[in-house]
Amino acid sequence: MNGLLQIALYLGVLLLLAKPMGSYMTRVYAGELPVWARWMQPVERLFYRLCGVKPQQEMRWTQYAGAMLLFSLLGVLAVYAMQRLQAGLPLNPQGFGAVSADSAFNTALSFVTNTNWQGYVGETTMSYLTQMLTLTVQNFLSAATGMAVLIALIRGFARHTTETIGNFWVDMTRSTLYILLPLSVILALVLVSQGVVQNFAPYQSVPLVENLSYDQPKLDASGNAVKDAAGNPVTEKVEVKTQTLALGPVASQEAIKQLGTNGGGFFNANSAHPFENPTPLSNFLAMLAIFLIPAGLCYTFGKMVGDTRQGWAILVSMTLLFVGFLAVAEYAEQQGNPAFTTLGINQLATASQAGGNMEGKETRFGIVNSALFATITTAASCGAVNAMHDSFTPLGGMVTMAQIQLGEVVFGGVGSGLYGMLVYAVIAVFLAGLMIGRTPEYLGKKIEAFDIKMASLVILIPPFIILGGTALAVMLGVGKSSIFNPGAHGFSEVLYAFSSAVGNNGSAFAGISANTPFYNTALGFAVWAGRFWLMIPVLALAGSLAAKKRIPTSIGSMATHTPLFVWLLVGTVLLVGALTFVPALALGPVIEHLNMIKP
Amino acid sequence: MLQSLRPAVGSFLLLTLLTGIAYPLLVTGISQTLMPAQANGSLIIQAGKPVGSTLIGQSFSDPKYFWGRPSATGPVANNAGASSGSNLGPTNPALLDAIKARVQTLHDADPSNTLPIPVDLVTTSGSGLDPHISPAAAAYQLPRVARLRHLDAKVLSKLIAEHTQGRQFGILGEPRVNVLALNLALDAAR
Numbered sequence: 001m002n003g004l005l006q007i008a009l010y011l012g013v014l015l016l017l018a019k020p021m022g023s024y025m026t027r028v029y030a031g032e033l034p035v036w037a038r039w040m041q042p043v044e045r046l047f048y049r050l051c052g053v054k055p056q057q058e059m060r061w062t063q064y065a066g067a068m069l070l071f072s073l074l075g076v077l078a079v080y081a082m083q084r085l086q087a088g089l090p091l092n093p094q095g096f097g098a099v100s101a102d103s104a105f106n107t108a109l110s111f112v113t114n115t116n117w118q119g120y121v122g123e124t125t126m127s128y129l130t131q132m133l134t135l136t137v138q139n140f141l142s143a144a145t146g147m148a149v150l151i152a153l154i155r156g157f158a159r160h161t162t163e164t165i166g167n168f169w170v171d172m173t174r175s176t177l178y179i180l181l182p183l184s185v186i187l188a189l190v191l192v193s194q195g196v197v198q199n200f201a202p203y204q205s206v207p208l209v210e211n212l213s214y215d216q217p218k219l220d221a222s223g224n225a226v227k228d229a230a231g232n233p234v235t236e237k238v239e240v241k242t243q244t245l246a247l248g249p250v251a252s253q254e255a256i257k258q259l260g261t262n263g264g265g266f267f268n269a270n271s272a273h274p275f276e277n278p279t280p281l282s283n284f285l286a287m288l289a290i291f292l293i294p295a296g297l298c299y300t301f302g303k304m305v306g307d308t309r310q311g312w313a314i315l316v317s318m319t320l321l322f323v324g325f326l327a328v329a330e331y332a333e334q335q336g337n338p339a340f341t342t343l344g345i346n347q348l349a350t351a352s353q354a355g356g357n358m359e360g361k362e363t364r365f366g367i368v369n370s371a372l373f374a375t376i377t378t379a380a381s382c383g384a385v386n387a388m389h390d391s392f393t394p395l396g397g398m399v400t401m402a403q404i405q406l407g408e409v410v411f412g413g414v415g416s417g418l419y420g421m422l423v424y425a426v427i428a429v430f431l432a433g434l435m436i437g438r439t440p441e442y443l444g445k446k447i448e449a450f451d452i453k454m455a456s457l458v459i460l461i462p463p464f465i466i467l468g469g470t471a472l473a474v475m476l477g478v479g480k481s482s483i484f485n486p487g488a489h490g491f492s493e494v495l496y497a498f499s500s501a502v503g504n505n506g507s508a509f510a511g512i513s514a515n516t517p518f519y520n521t522a523l524g525f526a527v528w529a530g531r532f533w534l535m536i537p538v539l540a541l542a543g544s545l546a547a548k549k550r551i552p553t554s555i556g557s558m559a560t561h562t563p564l565f566v567w568l569l570v571g572t573v574l575l576v577g578a579l580t581f582v583p584a585l586a587l588g589p590v591i592e593h594l595n596m597i598k599p
Numbered sequence: 600m601l602q603s604l605r606p607a608v609g610s611f612l613l614l615t616l617l618t619g620i621a622y623p624l625l626v627t628g629i630s631q632t633l634m635p636a637q638a639n640g641s642l643i644i645q646a647g648k649p650v651g652s653t654l655i656g657q658s659f660s661d662p663k664y665f666w667g668r669p670s671a672t673g674p675v676a677n678n679a680g681a682s683s684g685s686n687l688g689p690t691n692p693a694l695l696d697a698i699k700a701r702v703q704t705l706h707d708a709d710p711s712n713t714l715p716i717p718v719d720l721v722t723t724s725g726s727g728l729d730p731h732i733s734p735a736a737a738a739y740q741l742p743r744v745a746r747l748r749h750l751d752a753k754v755l756s757k758l759i760a761e762h763t764q765g766r767q768f769g770i771l772g773e774p775r776v777n778v779l780a781l782n783l784a785l786d787a788a789r
Contacts, residue, residue: 009770051606053610074611123682132620140614140618141618176617181617192634201639208658210658216674245680269728274655278641281772343699343721356718360684363668364729365772390688485686489689492688509688
């Protein structure tokens with residue numbers, strides 16, 4: 001009962017904030033800031049002057065795409081260089097060495113593409129300087145890039161008979177200055193109040209109440225393992241009397257990690273780590289931050305195309321899909337693991353325990369907030385996790401994977417979610433047009449062959465790389481040797497990895513050892529293709545739409561703000577996704593589920 | 600492309616300064632001034648020295664302490680320098696073996712307790728650092744700790760209640776007991 005209340009509260013607050021957030025963003029992109037935000041305008045103008053940007057000068061779609069690619073390339077170079085050079089740079093109190101070339105390559109691509117896949121263990125790899133000066137920065141810039149591309153696409157719908165779709169530098173700068181940065185400052189401070197750490201101190205050592213010990217292989221002077229007469233390795237007992245608390249400038253990265261649907265944690269355990277997500281309130285705000293901008297952008301879309309009903313129709317479609325997926329995840333996780341019950345374990349939810357499948361979950365979040373967080377983070381392209389998806393029940397894990405595979409169009413990443421959904425809307429009106437034999441129209445624009453080709457690329461490229469990459473990995477020894485869990489679940493780990501990379505999600509079935517040259521390279525390629533091979537056709541679509549004439553609505557036009565269209569859109573998303581991924585899902589989570597429940 | 604070079608390099612550098620240096624420094628400055636305790640790890644200070652963090656669990660195996668969530672961090676449990684979950688899948692035999700062993704350890708520590716074990720007490724947490732257990736898991740261990748410490752069950756029950764947090768604002772999250780704080784209080788009461 002309380003669980004339903006928490007979910008209702010979450011969705012209620014989110015939907016209430018969609019309109020104010022959306023109208024604010026509309027004003028930002030139009031350059032008509034509300035009075036209270038105008039104090040930042042001198043900074044914006046200074047930026048343009050220093051960079052030689054002429055804000056009134058608009059771009060064709062090819063120029064817009066070129067600017068976006070160049071800007072992203074700089075990001076890749078900077079993130080790669082910083083990781084390789086961090087050993088000699090300041091703010092490295094733990095003295096971490098250079099990150100390996102393949103891992104640095106993977107991390108650079110993954111942070112620039114808003115994926116934020118963590119092949120590395122943050123607290124034992126990245127210096128404070130690397131974390132803030134490159135990873136935090138890319139959290140902002142990759143999100144701002146996604147928002148800019150979306151706004152360009154919306155302009156394609158909103159404008160007519162023009163060659164240009166806006167100025168990339170202006171859209172990107174405004175996204176950062178007026179939307180992401182102020183929200184991050186506020187959220188970061190609230191997170192600190194809850195206990196998220198924010199400092200530059202070396203890791204803190206504290207005494208343990210009860211000492212621990214472990215065995216480690218004994219090494220000789222040259223670092224080789226010592227073996228006894230029988231050839232077995234000799235171990236020595238190590239006494240542990242203290243606990244080392246990893247610290248750092250966490251809150252500032254945590255805030256933008258959620259708001260920009262980035263998801264790359266400061267620590268390995270991501271948002272399950274108490275220093276990233278200490279309380280139920282910090283968790284609630286994190287979840288809210290993930291969906292806040294994507295939900296608001298739906299309203300912005302409606303406003304910019306001159307009919308807010310169009311935006312609400314999209315938002316309702318997203319919410320319907322989300323609630324459906326959430327219900328499955330919550331149910332599956334609360335049911336727990338049948339194998340536990342035979343061991344004399346109590347998995348029932350009561351007033352004094354969350355019950356359910358608690359493996360890989362935190363006590364303060366229980367089942368309700370873990371399943372909710374997991375559904376949110378994979379609906380969006382966030383990828384932050386407050387529970388380990390690898391230990392979810394097969395059906396709970398399948399929900400997270402399936403949402404990524406649908407293209408993360410259920411709210412989705414900032415910008416990328418809505419442009420993905422608008423592409424689905426184009427496909428939906430095309431399907432409807434085929435059924436009744438009319439040229440499809442959407443928002444007063446004729447949808448013609450070129451537009452459908454671009455939309456098809458956006459729909460077809462991700463499954464091609466996800467399924468192709470998974471097939472390649474499970475055929476190769478280097479792909480299979482990284483698998484951690486046996487059986488069908490092991491296949492799920494690989495499928496999830498490629499889905500997450502192409503979807504620019506960044507969450508994982510984290511048992512897989514992805515920090516290997518094979519996975520770093522293959523997934524690095526996948527995140528890159530999953531981002532830019534979609535953004536370019538989206539911008540091409542924007543350019544094509546902007547050049548079209550607007551045709552007046554007639555009695556024959558299909559209305560795209562009605563419940564009928566909402567169902568058509570939801571159906572299109574599910575149908576395309578199901579046709580593409582059901583066979584693969586059957587081999588992974590479905591088989592595992594049947595194995596788990598067999599008597 | 601070339602005419603884009605100056606805007607690209609310029610925007611990149613300026614936004615890096617703003618979001619990579621000015622922003623984290625601003626947040627650090629405000630946090631360290633207004634909320635130093637939280638910003639530095641919510642440390643528990645006893646006699647002027649830090650003895651742990653209220654947010655980070657420690658590992659307990661002595662039956663006279665309350666035990667926390669099992670932890671999958673290496674090389675020792677609750678290693679706050681390298682957080683990690685077990686990542687064991689639900690049908691992995693290794694998961695069932697680990698849980699069987701934990702059930703056995705709990706039974707060995709208190710053979711008289713034959714109640715079903717609350718699930719959070721035998722499953723690893725997501726971070727490996729979970730500072731909390733459910734109130735049910737504390738209640739399950741109460742008879743053992745009371746007996747070994749020669750404490751009255753009612754007194755101990757009251758102590759548990761003092762270290763139990765309800766849902767935040769009465770609605771968010773789950774009720775929970777802070778294990779380290781409770782055990783420190785037990786030692787202090789001795």
